[in-house]
Amino acid sequence: MERTVITVSREFGSGGRSIGKELAKRLGWDYYDKELVKQVAEQTGFSPDFIEERGEFAGTGSIFSYALSGRGTPGAMNGMSAADFLWCMQRDVIVKLAEKGHCVIVGRCADYILRQREACFHIFVHAPMAARADRIVRLYGESERSPEQRLQEKDKRRRVNYKHYTGREWGMSQNYHLCIDSSVLGVEHCADLILAAAGLTPQPKEV
Numbered sequence: 060m061e062r063t064v065i066t067v068s069r070e071f072g073s074g075g076r077s078i079g080k081e082l083a084k085r086l087g088w089d090y091y092d093k094e095l096v097k098q099v100a101e102q103t104g105f106s107p108d109f110i111e112e113r114g115e116f117a118g119t120g121s122i123f124s125y126a127l128s129g130r131g132t133p134g135a136m137n138g139m140s141a142a143d144f145l146w147c148m149q150r151d152v153i154v155k156l157a158e159k160g161h162c163v164i165v166g167r168c169a170d171y172i173l174r175q176r177e178a179c180f181h182i183f184v185h186a187p188m189a190a191r192a193d194r195i196v197r198l199y200g201e202s203e204r205s206p207e208q209r210l211q212e213k214d215k216r217r218r219v220n221y222k223h224y225t226g227r228e229w230g231m232s233q234n235y236h237l238c239i240d241s242s243v244l245g246v247e248h249c250a251d252l253i254l255a256a257a258g259l260t261p262q263p264k265e266v
Contacts, residue, residue: 062257063160064179066169070230071213072191072206074241074249075184076165081250083163085261091156092165095149103148105141113142114149115166116216146224170234171225180257183235184249190242 065082069075076092083090093107096114100107139147153172156162157179164173170181186194192206202209221229232238237256241249254261 060177062178062180062259063162064157064173064176065163065253065257066173066179066181067163067165067184068170068182068230068235069166069184070186070191071210071217072195073184073186074194074246077246078184078241078249078253079163079165081246082253085250085254086161086163086259087262089156089159089162090165091162095152095156095164095167098152099145099149102152103145105145110145110149113145115168116213116220168221168224171221171227174234180237180253180259181235182253183230183232183238184241185230185238186240186242 065079065088067075067079067082069078079092080090082088093111096107096110099105099110099114103110149167150172153164153167153169156164157173157176160178170179170183173179173181188207188210191210195209196206204212218229221227227234237253239249239252244252
């Protein structure tokens with residue numbers, strides 16, 4: 060069976076986005092991360108910043124935040140909270156992208172949304188706290204909070220959001236075809252391993 064979609068789930072700071080971009084580049088496939096945000100923004104009228112933040116992360120680190128998210132209040136969409144409406148629209152965009160095929164989709168519960176599609180290959184990228192802390196400082200700079208606090212907060216909110224909308228545990232190996240430690244292999248070798256595991260052949264390099 061030919062794989063036509065790769066979904067990349069990742070811990071914050073693990074380099075999952077970089078790995079996703081490398082996979083798309085090698086395969087000549089479309090890459091959807093910020094691009095997916097743009098499409099959802101066009102369809103919902105939400106700002107890209109709102110979608111970027113709330114499309115993957117719970118408003119707080121508590122599952123109870125969803126019970127207080129404004130369901131049924133003025134401004135809700137068809138009786139749904141803004142978060143639930145965003146989830147539905149985001150899901151529809153991801154399904155359409157998968158139907159088109161030949162793409163890499165980063166985050167946004169795509170592994171769950173596309174779980175029944177045999178042409179998909181789902182990966183989870185993780186790394187030790189120290190490696191991720193070093194990476195986010197290099198990429199995003201220092202802040203008032205420690206790198207470890209930033210990582211814990213992002214991962215907790217992502218875990219809560221995933222649990223709320225999928226009923227599954229975020230990062231559990233049984234939910235993915237391959238889990239990979241990016242700190243051991245680096246972006247290039249991670250891409251090598253993922254392509255081999257998925258049975259995919261990169262496009263020939265131009266000379």
